[in-house]
Structures are given as structure tokens and as C-alpha cells.
Amino acid sequence: MKVLIATDKPFAKVAVDGIRKEVEAAGYELALLEKYTEKAQLLDAVKDANAIIIRSDIIDAEVLDAAKELKIVVRAGAGYDNVDLDAATAHNVCVMNTPGQNSNAVAELALGMMVYAVRNFYNGTSGTELMGKKLGIHAYGNVGRNVARVAKGFGMEVYAYDAFCPKEVIEKDGVTALDSAEELYKACQFISLHIPATAETKNSINYALLKNMPKGALLVNTARKEVIDEAGLALLMEERADFKYVTDIMPAAHAEFAEKFAGRYFSTPKKMGAQTAEANINAGIAAAKQIVGFLKDGCEKYKVNK
Ligand code: 3PG
Structure with missing residues (x-):
């Protein structure tokens, strides 16, 4: 299983390290796409991802079409207005957020x-x-x-x-x-x-x-x-x-x-509210745990596209 972190605005390194630990402990592989500037980079990175962790990154029907192996997207944060929930449901992709973590x-x-x-x-x-x-x-x-x-x-x-x-x-x-x-x-x-x-x-x-x-x-x-x-x-x-x-x-x-x-x-020039090491660790690791729980045990807690 491949878990992709796709973050235009990257997490603190310590949070990425924590996510990697969770993902690898489950026997999965971690891929990283940070600070991407073109949608094409995201479309390419999602091609073989089974799970994606995002922040305010846009997950629309085009991204979902490109992500043929995708089972779950977790928005590491609260608001999920950046994800097309209907398209995700149509693609049989579970969408979650991580409420409270940031x-x-x-x-x-x-x-x-x-x-x-x-x-x-x-x-x-x-x-x-x-x-x-x-x-x-x-x-x-x-x-x-x-x-x-x-x-x-x-x-x-x-x-x-x-x-x-x-x-x-x-x-x-x-x-x-x-x-x-x-x-x-x-x-x-x-x-x-x-x-x-x-x-x-x-x-x-x-x-x-x-x-x-x-x-x-x-x-x-x-x-x-x-x-x-x-x-x-x-x-x-x-x-x-x-x-x-x-x-x-x-x-x-x-x-x-x-x-x-x-x-x-x-x-602010770029949204900074959740941009702390603590919030990145809390939301990022919660996202990784939710992915492992979903892929291994089918746990759908925090699913938002009911
Ligand atoms: C949220 O919805 O969790 C906040 O707006 C933080 O968003 P960000 O992860 O894009 O900084």
C-alpha cells in the first residue's frame, strides 16, 4: 500500500517523520509531494496512491479520476471544503478529516x-x-x-x-x-x-x-x-x-x-493558523493512524462523505 502526503504547504519535518513512522510500522510505503506548483504534479503523484494525506490541497473529480488505486483521502485538519465529496463518493473513495487536532x-x-x-x-x-x-x-x-x-x-x-x-x-x-x-x-x-x-x-x-x-x-x-x-x-x-x-x-x-x-x-500572505509543529504533528499523525485503521480494520470514524 502506498500512502502519499500531498501538501502544497508542507508540514514541519518532525510531523512528516512521525507520519512516516506510523505508515512504515503498518508495512506501507510513504511518498511525499510538497510545495508543488502545478496541478499536473499532483495528478502524476496520485496515480498509484492508495491513500492520500492533504491539507488545503484541492481534491476534485480530475484528481480522483487520475487516482485509480485510491481508497481514502484524509484532510489533516478541520475544513474539507477543498474536497469534492460527491465525486469522492462516486469514485468509492472515503474522505475523512481530523477534527480538533489543529x-x-x-x-x-x-x-x-x-x-x-x-x-x-x-x-x-x-x-x-x-x-x-x-x-x-x-x-x-x-x-x-x-x-x-x-x-x-x-x-x-x-x-x-x-x-x-x-x-x-x-x-x-x-x-x-x-x-x-x-x-x-x-x-x-x-x-x-x-x-x-x-x-x-x-x-x-x-x-x-x-x-x-x-x-x-x-x-x-x-x-x-x-x-x-x-x-x-x-x-x-x-x-x-x-x-x-x-x-x-x-x-x-x-x-x-x-x-x-x-x-x-x-x-497573512499564506494561511498560517494551523502552521505550528504541534498542530502538524497532531493532525498529520492522526491522519496516518486513521488511514491505517481504515485500510487494516475498515474503521470509518471521521468519515465525512457519508
Ligand atoms: C483547517 O481547516 O484545518 C485549517 O484551516 C488549517 O488548514 P491548513 O492545513 O491548510 O493550514
């Missing part, structure tokens, strides 16, 4: 970006502090929970809204659960996004929702760029000089944002 890393980055923004991007002028400010966590999954934990350490007042998480679960963590996104955005000066990119959430963070945020608003996006209605956000930022946007996923309109909103907009 969530602390993403949460730490979200808080780091908040500090960076309120300190005026370290430009030497007086900024503000997080302590005592209201933080709204939009979606209370693994990352949202970790953001709440770290934010409480900063002394923030933490609120959350999650359409799928019972309020009691949120309130057990000492977080105030609200009934709607509208309420959350009205109540909180700081919003941290943790919603996945789905048909329902795409473009859902729009002008109408954002316009009600209190003065000195800061939107932090470590989720997905697709959830933002970029035109609506740009319009709002033109109208409100107090509104800041920091993101770990570069907007399609990055050049426009950087030019028009200099001093209150920041994007």
Missing part, C-alpha cells in the same frame, strides 16, 4: 491577530487592550472553544453564537450564548469567525450583519475567505473608519483592501 494553533493565532490589530499593527502609536472587551465567537466548535479559553485568560467578556451547538454546552464554559448572529454582532466589538465554508455560510458575513457592530469594531477571520461578502465588507470599511479587518485567509480583493484600508487591514 484547533489550539488556530485559536492562538486568532488572539495573536487581535492583539496585533488593537496595538495598531505595532506602528508605535498607543493602542488598546483586550481586557474587559466583548468578544463574539461565531461558531462554537473545536476552534471556537479554544478561542473562548484563551480569551478568558486575557480577561475578555466572551459571547458565542452557534446554530448547531446547544446553548447549555456553550454556557458550561462560562461563555454567554446568544440566539442569533445578529445579536452577537450587535453586542460585540470583537468578532472571531469559526464557521466552515458551506453553501449556507458563503458570503453570509455581509454588510447588513457587520454594520451593527459597536464602535471600534474588529473582525478576525481565521476561518475561510468564502464566508465573507468582500464587496459588503469593503463598502462598510469605506463608511466606517473605525472598522478593522484582520484575516488569515487572503481576500480575493486583497490589493484593494491593502490600498484603501491601510492601517486597519491585515492579511
Whole structure:
């Protein structure tokens, strides 16, 4: 059996070593395709792979067509919007993710970006502090929970809204659960996004929702760029000089944002939320273990194309 790691944005070496250990202990072979620049390289590498470990790498029908021996794809991470699930099912390929494995890393980055923004991007002028400010966590999954934990350490007042998480679960963590996104955005000066990119959430963070945020608003996006209605956000930022946007996923309109909103907009050049040795080890080794469990015992825990 051949397990391929196909990562445009590579794991830390220590994580690749850990994955190799798991794969070879199972008697399988490990192949590595990192930092590829052309889809053709991916199409070639998947030809004889029985299993693939990916990150945000795109697995579409063309890749699945080329991967004639493929049985399983594991997205080492949470969001699997980069995999065509229907095509995978049609190709009889199991798709899994590794929920929770990189969530602390993403949460730490979200808080780091908040500090960076309120300190005026370290430009030497007086900024503000997080302590005592209201933080709204939009979606209370693994990352949202970790953001709440770290934010409480900063002394923030933490609120959350999650359409799928019972309020009691949120309130057990000492977080105030609200009934709607509208309420959350009205109540909180700081919003941290943790919603996945789905048909329902795409473009859902729009002008109408954002316009009600209190003065000195800061939107932090470590989720997905697709959830933002970029035109609506740009319009709002033109109208409100107090509104800041920091993101770990570069907007399609990055050049426009950087030019028009200099001093209150920041994007990482490449998604960095899960880019820590710890998160790479956790998610990468979990992916390797899930592959071995699936190929040896048929274990389908964490399968997402049910
Ligand atoms: C995830 O969905 O797990 C995060 O967005 C991290 O993605 P990455 O592995 O591409 O950095």
C-alpha cells in the first residue's frame, strides 16, 4: 500500500517523520509531494496512491479520476471544503478529516491577530487592550472553544453564537450564548469567525450583519475567505473608519483592501493558523493512524462523505 502526503504547504519535518513512522510500522510505503506548483504534479503523484494525506490541497473529480488505486483521502485538519465529496463518493473513495487536532494553533493565532490589530499593527502609536472587551465567537466548535479559553485568560467578556451547538454546552464554559448572529454582532466589538465554508455560510458575513457592530469594531477571520461578502465588507470599511479587518485567509480583493484600508487591514500572505509543529504533528499523525485503521480494520470514524 502506498500512502502519499500531498501538501502544497508542507508540514514541519518532525510531523512528516512521525507520519512516516506510523505508515512504515503498518508495512506501507510513504511518498511525499510538497510545495508543488502545478496541478499536473499532483495528478502524476496520485496515480498509484492508495491513500492520500492533504491539507488545503484541492481534491476534485480530475484528481480522483487520475487516482485509480485510491481508497481514502484524509484532510489533516478541520475544513474539507477543498474536497469534492460527491465525486469522492462516486469514485468509492472515503474522505475523512481530523477534527480538533489543529484547533489550539488556530485559536492562538486568532488572539495573536487581535492583539496585533488593537496595538495598531505595532506602528508605535498607543493602542488598546483586550481586557474587559466583548468578544463574539461565531461558531462554537473545536476552534471556537479554544478561542473562548484563551480569551478568558486575557480577561475578555466572551459571547458565542452557534446554530448547531446547544446553548447549555456553550454556557458550561462560562461563555454567554446568544440566539442569533445578529445579536452577537450587535453586542460585540470583537468578532472571531469559526464557521466552515458551506453553501449556507458563503458570503453570509455581509454588510447588513457587520454594520451593527459597536464602535471600534474588529473582525478576525481565521476561518475561510468564502464566508465573507468582500464587496459588503469593503463598502462598510469605506463608511466606517473605525472598522478593522484582520484575516488569515487572503481576500480575493486583497490589493484593494491593502490600498484603501491601510492601517486597519491585515492579511497573512499564506494561511498560517494551523502552521505550528504541534498542530502538524497532531493532525498529520492522526491522519496516518486513521488511514491505517481504515485500510487494516475498515474503521470509518471521521468519515465525512457519508
Ligand atoms: C483547517 O481547516 O484545518 C485549517 O484551516 C488549517 O488548514 P491548513 O492545513 O491548510 O493550514
